[in-house]
Amino acid sequence: MDIRAVISPTVHDREALEEFADALTDRAPEVERDVARLKKSQGDREITADLFRAIHNIKGDAALCKFDLGIAIAHPIESMMSRFREGEIGFSDLLAETILLAIDRLELATDAVLNRKPLESLRLLDLVQGLEKISRASGERVDADCAELIEAVTGFPPVISSMSGKSPKTAIPKSEHANVSNDLHFFRSLATQFESRSPLFKGRTMRVLRLALETNRTAGNPIDPLQLEAAVYMHDIGMMLLPEENWLKVGKLSESDKAQLRNHPGYAAGLLQRMAGWETAAEIVAQHHEMPGGAGYPQGLNSESICPGAKILAIVDAFEAVMLKHIHRGKNRSVLRAIAEINACDKQFAPEWIAPFNAVIRKTIES
Template sequence: MDIRAIIAPAIQDREALEEFADALTDRAPEVERDVARLKKSPGDREITADLFRAIHNIKGDAALCKFELGIAIAHPIESMMSRFREGEIVFSDLLAELILLAIDRLELATDAVLAHKPLENLRLLDLVQGLELTARAAPEKLDASCAELIESVTGFPPVITGMSARAPKSAADKTPHTGATDDLQFFRSLALQFESRSPLFKGRTMRILRLALETNKAGGAQVDPLQLEAAVYLHDVGMMLLPESTWLKVGRMTDADKQLLRNHPGYAAGLLQRMHGWQAAAEMVAQHHEMPDGGGYPNQLSAAEICPGAKILAIVDAFEAVMLKHIHRGKNRSVLRAIAEINACDKQFAPEWIAPFNAVIRKTIEN
């Protein structure tokens, strides 16, 4: 295969590629569900056949739509599933994680090609070459090959478990009781009200708060932790002023849905702007969907115009959103793949805060 079809795939037929993207949106949940089922029942030949068929269909869709990258990713996975079906290799947790990571990368790459976005951060050549080598690995070396490839593509070893939803110490706990303490308690109650609107949100506020405070600390504590804590609590509260059918929607959003969602930062920021002493938090909330390249919203600010707290909040909020994005597929998105996706899309975020965020994740691994 021409290496350019992997590192810089061209759109030969846009309509066909859009059809492939739509089909992949349907196929990927099948893969996710079948991998989860097979991990629990590795001897089930019917589940094995289902997963093999799902991967085979992705390869067939890619061939029909003339998307060589799709073939290059799906074919070695199909070969591994064939070896498993014949009893030559076992279906280990590492093999399962590698398959899911590969499908994630294919989804990201397809969307990026359609949007004319860069692909270098996806490490597609490493992925395809590694999949080909892993597909031919000796049975006793398969897990080692999977682990090596996962770390090569993501930058993280495949040993990450869950992220704590336990409440970290509030910045207000370290200061005498003031009006700010009362305000933070009120802000937290609003955040928990938002969280209660869906069982899928359980624990998200404290996960985001912990990551935000620790990322700020790892980056030199440039942001006032009291203001950052307030911004974490209120950054999504504006969602409650929108129709629930929009922000609790499962699956792809329409352009109208996306346009409506662009209003939510302004509502919460407006609340903070009208309260004495929370102007910095208001700025963070208003800007947390802005991007360094000017492609964010609501004001298309550039990197220098976005405050540091908003840059932190953008990363940790996106991480939580990625974790939630595919929960309807039947299992939680793994922390590893969520981190990998954030790093693969790092041009959406301030690079000076990606490194501290990664440092926090690495510390979590070590502990």
């Protein structure tokens, strides 16, 4: 393995790399599908052949496009599948999760290279070295080595439980506003209406709310929980004021689509600003797509100008989006792979809130 090809990939031919990225977008769902099928039917030689072929094709695409990083990731997975096909190792849940994590990382790395983004947070060297170790491991060592790789790359042990969409058990504290409960009930009813526009959104509000409130609580509740709750209910309501063909669109958005979508925080914040007592919630909603480095929208604020509640909401909303972003192609993204992707986007989120959020996720997956 050429370490330089992993930690600092060279773009020999940008057009070829773009072709690899497009092919990977098509092939990754094949891997996801075949891994899920093989977990249920390990003895099925046809499914085994399909998964081997999908990985082999990714490796071949990478070689054709002279993308050495793609070869470095795909080759040891191909070796694992060859050993499984010959009966030398089993196909465990941990091995399946390792393969999916590796393909996720390859997608992120390819995008990062194309867009000249830093790669350090992807821990690609740990990934490739771990894959090579697993590809040579004895059958008894495979699961242990998979667990070691997953924790090295994601920062979390491979113990996964379901993310509950149930309402968090938090009492509503006393407030100076007599209509707080009625207002929150109204905000929640609007969120429910938003969720009803697509089956993909079912349970989304309560999942985001639970993560936001628990992240805030882990940090000592520096943000008024009521204001944060209202912001969670209302943050995407502005979408309902846009053409549905824009915000329910599957696939890539046009620049015109993106321009229209950037209006939604302002619409929702405007509604809250016109209701007495919800000024903080309005600010959270208005800023929840801002980024610390100034690359967010709608105002391009820097970290010092973004309120803490917006920083929390940005993280938990993105986590939910990552969990769902490939669902239209049948991709069953695990909690571990989603949190790994959030942690890899080190320029997008406020670093002071990543640690409390990670603590909440760690508690969730280890409980």
